[in-house]
Amino acid sequence: MSENGKPKFAMYWAASCGGCEIAVLNIHERILDVDANFEVAFWPVAMDAKYKDVEAMQDGEILLTLFNGGIRNEENEHIAKLLRKKSQLLVAFGSCANEGCIPGLANLSPMEALFETAYHTASTENPEGILPQYEYDVPEGTITIPTMYPVLRTLDQVVDVDYYIPGCPPESHQIEAVIDAVIAVLKGEAELPPKGTVLGVGTSTVCDECSRKRDVKKIKQFVRIQDVERIDPEICLLEQGILCNGPATASGCTALCPAAGAPCAGCYGPANGVIDYGARMMASVASVIDSRDPDEIDAILDGLVDPAGSFYRFNLAHSLLHTGQASWNGKGS
Amino acid sequence: MTGEEAQTNGHRIGVYVCHCGTNIAGVVDVEHVSEWAKDALGDRGVVVGKDYKFMCSDLGQELIQKDIEREGLDRVVVAACSPHLHEKTFRNATERGGLNPYLCEMASIREQVSWVHTNKAIATEKAKAMISGAVERVKEHESLEPFRVPIEEATLIVGGGIAGIQSALEIANAGHPVYLVEREPSIGGHMAQFDKTFPTLDCSACILTPRMSEVGVHPNIELLTWSEVEKVEGYVGNFAVTIRKKASYVINEDCTGCGICWQKCPKKVIDDKFEVGLGYRKAIYTPFEQAVPKYPVIDHDNCTYFEKGSCKACEKFCPTEAINFEDEDEVITVNVGNIVLATGYDLFDARRIPQYGYGRLANVFTSLEFERMTNAAGPTDGDIVLRDGVTAPKSVGIVHCVGSRDRNFNNYCSSICCMQSLKFAHLVHERTGAEVFNFYIDIRTPAKEYDEFYQRVLDEGTRFVRGRVAEVTDAARLPGEEGKLIVQVEDTLAGQQRRIPVDMVILSAALEPRTDAYETAKKFGIACSANGWFTEKHPKLDPVATMTEGVFIAGCSTGPKDIPATVSQGSAAAARILSYIEMGELALEPVRATVIAEQCSGCRICNDLCPFNAISYDAETELSEINIALCQGCGTCVAACPAGAITGTGFSNEQVLAQIEGLLMLNVEPQPVAEPA
Amino acid sequence: MNTTAEPAAPVREGEAATAEPSFLRWIENNTPGDSRLIMCIQCGTCGGSCPSGPDMDHSPRQVFAMVRAGLKDEALSSNTPWYCVSCYLCTVRCPQEVHITDIMYTLKSKAIEEGMAQVDAAKVWSETFIGYVEEYGRSFELGLATRHNIRHRPMGMTRAASLGVGMLAKGRIDLTPQVIEDVGQLRLILWKAKELEAEQ
């Protein structure tokens, strides 16, 4: 408890894009409820704070920490462990902390290749070809930056996690609902859900909330959305040959993407109890391919140009394989 | 929870390792393995580890029973032979000990370890891995109860050949109702077309027609000829079958079967069904004299009235006004508990082997044509003559294996052709005195009195030439061959190419699956082999059952067979069904899939995956559902559900994943890994 | 199928491993594709179908039996392959889809290699033909007929000569051979192929 009697709240940003932070702010005036019920103890994006302030706290002093981002370097890991120690409830917030998300896709490539892309490709102006060094000698002494790890890990692969709130980013109405629930617990009106619960999601998958008309599925060809002349606005995208991850993705987002004519990319992660998200998509999509002829099946599958990227766009770091082979062979993929 | 409890989940597992005499113990160090199970797997919940000479013996089973009672076991693992042999045995032992039988799991360390490996150390390690997998799996087992369904008393039999007739009579005589569906106007099937049956040379009609009449008048049999099954719904015990009764344009209630109509009918049609194109019938007809039922049908496509709008000779002459040109198809639905498919075979189209000349050379006949020709009621009144209808042949060549044992057509042996060809040889001898050549690859006579018949035909002077006929031609090389059919063959026993001129050639054509066998199989939810025959549940031990409970198969629809075997299968199918009817209800394996409604998104991925139509979609709730009575437990939908909303008992994700983990826990030495760059 | 995984193939207990590749195995390996020779059921369709069957020492069926029995010398010294007219009737009729005609070619080349070719006329005809092909890149009918007929006279020299004259008169034969431009390239290719074949 803080001096003013309000429980402490923290939010941290590891390997992620920052969208989750914006999503929290996106709940508009409801953010005031947070302020009314919590003292914000540590939230680097929103306020000034020092790691040493956190280190100085008692263990368990923070009641609730929303941690977003994956663990990609020494610093991420250090803070994850630190916040774990100082928080009573550590929540993996957003797709990166939950399942690796887009930063997790980097697990398909070795670090050298990542640096190559980041510092030596057309999008980067770096005429001298400078690469960051972990240690660098300057007149004032040696400066260091955190060591980068060969692969990204999710929060629960590094520390124990109490709750999960998925989404890239989590939808505002789901954040609001979680905040309401936490406040209700604070007021003694409700009990905490069992540890490990995934919060802010529905019990089923995106199709459950999708307004498109669904029929029996028989896929004769896959098409990429940019190659489709006209997308039928009524019919299930998968039935139109567009790879939509909706069937395998946890509901809770209100199926915004398919409603707008874009296939579900899968940011809410797997449904409850699912062990490997990509496997679910592979099994279901392959099951409804309408062919028994091996060559024809191959021809149909040729339409899925990027299987690893399509099925593991968000979930790679939390999948059974976790990485691609190249990331520890040290070879370019 | 302590660390140990986390691993064991509080389980108390007994592991029993069978010696199987020396079958396992000779290669696997069973004592070591049982000790290891108790010691090394203690922290994974194993509290008993024992080995015994024969686990499947009474004493071995008692060991399990007593340990369950004394040691409070809640799971049992038996490392022995294949579960296909003794899973039931050990489940029963587990049940007798007071546990649910499904809490027992077997590890196959005989068929998959001791019998296939020789190195003792390696075999012992692999046995451990198999047990480790079973231990992890059994923890995820659940108590299951068999699924029970009531059995409707009536039976549907599809196909009125001798197999269907036999089944129908057996069931009807036991006092239970039967619907017998036949798509031709009469029952009788191929057997009605034959003249004599081998090897006894009984007259086919003489032994068949009494059975046919019995079917016709049986109070428990509802005969639905000129009818076809359109749709099958439901599951064992409770099928709803939709049948189309084709319009016959004859009012059966008024028809006396007097035959005036077909005598008066002016339209002569080549009968390509019953007479296989060798004779004629009228546009209104019964296929043959002794047809059951006796009522004729009008062949719509060939009837002058339907073609031209006038004629109606049959109507004019019918003494009982039994003709109704306004007749229409009727669709009925019957409820039955079991189904027998006895849909028979088609004859191989001999035109597909052009070098045998059938269709081009007049005096090349198929086996079925020859059957009709020798039949006293057939188009030649039983005279064996050339296509000119009058000339008796002086020499006849009989070609075996036409379209059989030939990878260009059918790679199986049609099994009846040898005996049939021997019968033909005998009949030709008997009726014409002509010289007969039988051309064969092998003579296959493996049944009662069959080889004796071969001896008899040899004794009659039939000339046997061992060699598959290369060609039958009228292309004479020498003037002496002119006007003859020349059978060119290598006489493999003489090592010579021979050209044998004959007057008539009979092709013993292969038996093939019905051209619509695949559609029929799909309709009834059963499988066809690659060749197209219906697939048995087990080819040896359950030859008349199929993978779909309640659907049985008999006769040539499952593969070529002779009349005795066909009749046996008809009886066998009936016996299986009678025992189901007797039981009143059926206990089915509880390996089934279920949809967890709250997790189902109604995405409909699973909807078309079940060949047994167990999955349906409820448009109201927008959820998919599984009818567990129809489910056969294959697990395809479980694997396909993108939401993980379908679970399967007996082979749940948890069970399979735990077993994988268990199998890998004993990973042999970790392999050196290249250091990362 | 290539038998790459020989060592891993299962061995039945008590079954002795074959010491060296048998003649049967050699024929199979040296016939392109899958010869299916081991699938022969000795039905005689080949011998019955063969247009020159009556002139053969043995029917193809018998030769296959010899090959399978390891009777290499008997098989290679049979005139059977040399009387094969490459009509492929046996191949398309064979109920076991044995590549009979292709096997005949393999037997012929093996018989030449082993010096066992029995029908000198056929062997010489083939070799003479090949000689012209390797010399000019194309066949040379006149040269071929003349050179062959000096040693073998299937029709007698006079008749052959009159046929040749007839061909000339009908404008259906050339007096000089046609030579392809890059006959050197062709020879390099053929020599290499022969080298590869000899390695085996």
Place this chain on the structure above:
Amino acid sequence: MKYMFYPGCSLHRSARPYLDSLAAIQEKLTMELQEVEDWNCCGATEYMSVYRAPAHALVGRNLALAQQQSNGSDTVMAACSACYLNLEKTENYMRTDEELNNKVNTALAEGDLHYDAGSIQVRHLLDIIYNDVGMDRIKNLVTNPLEGLKVAAYYGCMIVRPDVNQRWNSPEYPTVLEELMEALGAEVIDFPMKTHCCSGHMTQISSDVAYELIRRLIYGATHYEADILVTLCPMCQLNLDAYQIEMNNHFDTDYVMPILYFTQLMGLAFGIEPEELGIGREFVSAKQALAKIGAPVPDEVPEKGKPRRKKKKEEGLPMPQVSTRFNGGSK
């Protein structure tokens, strides 16, 4: 329609009439033929009798050249049966037998050549005329129908057998050439020996065997009352034509059965002059037979002794219902 053309040795020599007649009708059929430059002999049935892999390398050079020169067509057309089969077989075995493919390409590499198995389609002239040009167009081109001419359509062996790519409707009883002849207005006889052997190279090896095989065919065609036997293979034409007289001498018979290429008959039906089609270069003169369709009758007409076939009785058992066209031998 554009094709690459592999003429083969015979078409430039003994089968000149085949090449001439093809050249004469090619334009009418709108076929554009590009000869494979510097092609070499296919090896006939001889090369393969002595060498295994080199025989395929020999053919491989032709395939490689064709691939190299390919300009708008991946089809190589051959008119000679042996050429057609050898090209097709090597192509097929290179595609399906990796070891052989490697050997051939290693050898080709010596001549800086390479062939990618599967990149060339090998087809026979008749296949192209029947399927690509089509019967409708042929019928339209006919100005002088061959009415009254009884033709035995003869395929020989290697076009329809072993037919590795399943291009023909039957290996035993094909009907394509018959349909073409009917389209030209000729009367086609049912000739059961249409795919039997012409004796191939046996003329050079055993005249006894060769004469017997030739006799069977000539006797058969005569027996079935053909005026003319039409062929599509240089070897068949040569054996049946040039050796027919020798065969008659050998057996003391007097058969007169003219042997023409199908392209020659096509030319006649299209109204092209006989000389342009190489008619007259055959040993057994076709003049008398062609007189039936209006060609000038020569001075001397040899007597034709032919047995008459017995007529079938009107009455009798119905024949099996058979379409006039057989639908292939195998599944």
Place this chain on the structure above:
Amino acid sequence: MTNEFDPVIIGFTCNWCSYRAADMAGTARIKYPHNVRLMRLMCSGRLDPTFVLKALAGGADGVLLTGCHPGECHYLEQNYKALRRVKLLKRTIAAMGIEPERVKLVWASAAEGTFLAKEIGVFVEEIKALGPLNWPQRAGINGIPVHQPEIEEVPA
């Protein structure tokens, strides 16, 4: 421990064909390499890619999938679904840098014990040629345990 690579392979069989083929290989005493550890599913249609990934991630060097021949599935046509899933799975793992040859689908009927034994031998050789996969050990790279998170004590 010998230096020779001794792969571990998990094999999935269907209850009706390939498991019985394995039974038959046993009954006929046909020897095959010990490296494959077989487990039973009711049908190859039960095959969930999760199982394959679990096996690879858990230390298997290869996964052998077996089922009834096309057209002979005891559940009529479910093995075609297995075929399609395996094809897609192989593409995905290939994209992740794992040799797709580590996953192999083999059809074997109940009568093909000898054939299955031979195919097991062939597959073991193929995996030996590919070398170890060792996913769990490799994933522990740079001291970062990936699959066993280091969980710190949490105050109550």
